[in-house]
Amino acid sequence: MSLVYAGVLSHAPGITGRADLCENVAKRDEFYAALENQRKEIEATGAEALIVVAAEHFANFFMNNMPAYCIGIGEKYEGPIEDPDWLKIKKTTVPGAPDLGTRITREVMQTVDAAYAEEWKFDHGIMVPLNFLTPAYDLPIIPVNINCQGPPLTPLPRAWAFGEALRRACDAVPEKIAIVGTGGISHWPATPDSGKINEAWDRDFLDRLMRNDQAALLDYDDAETYRDAGQGGFEIRTFIAVAAAAGGHGDLQFYTAELPIFAVGCTVARFSLTSQD
């Protein structure tokens, strides 16, 4: 099988942009160390490309033509779209994987009607993970988006099916591929409530995620998620898709609700990969 790594991590812009404002420096650095460990784990697999299942924030897709799912097949990508002084990440060019991305897209389409894009601008949703996981920007990236911003949103069972399709597609190619899902759990970003975190809700979700309990993971509805986990909670779709792609149990390597200046419960985890044979 050619999927060699599956994991999840948080992506909030404050993680880089507000690093200097953060007063809980010890916890912050513990989080950064967990991300560095994730980078090393991915590197150790010999992955030739990294799929980033993201929930973008209007860098590419708008309500004029909003895909539920989109896969990037471009040669290169530019990012971040945000002011680099605000995000504390320099504008850069990130290599893509057009041939591999196209083969993966073709296989995904056997079961999920994904859109594809040869142009794609990265916002903090992808740039923050790459800042930690491929700081030299030398690993080809296949960006994947699940619309978590502009309702109506794809139902959770479809996000699971999309993750399964990604896994099948990865296993159909010879290249070694790593996949990460990047989202938030409960959070109310970009509102005056920024920093609000429902830790109990997060821990319950993470318990379901680490057990990779499909029925429990799909047992949320968006109205309840909005009430209990904020609009940021809609991003659980990215975590659920990667859980479906991995198939195995998760190992929660880091979680804290003690960095509210980053506006999200900060999470790092990996999954074991079940054989699809």
Add this chain to the structure above:
Amino acid sequence: MSLYHLQKFLYELNRDEAAQEKYRADLDALISEFELTTEESEALREGDIGLLYVLGVNGQILMHYAAFLGIEWFDYLDQMRAGIEQYGPVRAGVYAMTGGGESYTAEGKKQ
């Protein structure tokens, strides 16, 4: 009410450096390309984060716009709170304020 077009203006501005140049060179010309109400056009001319927030601009779009304007983080949060004070609750979308406007971070409480 043309929230769709208002958000589209900001979406284009946030992601497109050519639009950003146009914004700086001739904001009125850029505004005229979109179907906006007088209130919306004025909010864009003033960079009125509070009013744009209350009108229901998606928070992510608004956050990126505030960064583009160079507004510091805690000022940006305060401008949204001030918008609610002045114009009332958020009128559309999923980025409404849930509490009484208090800060959820120790760092913010010291501001």
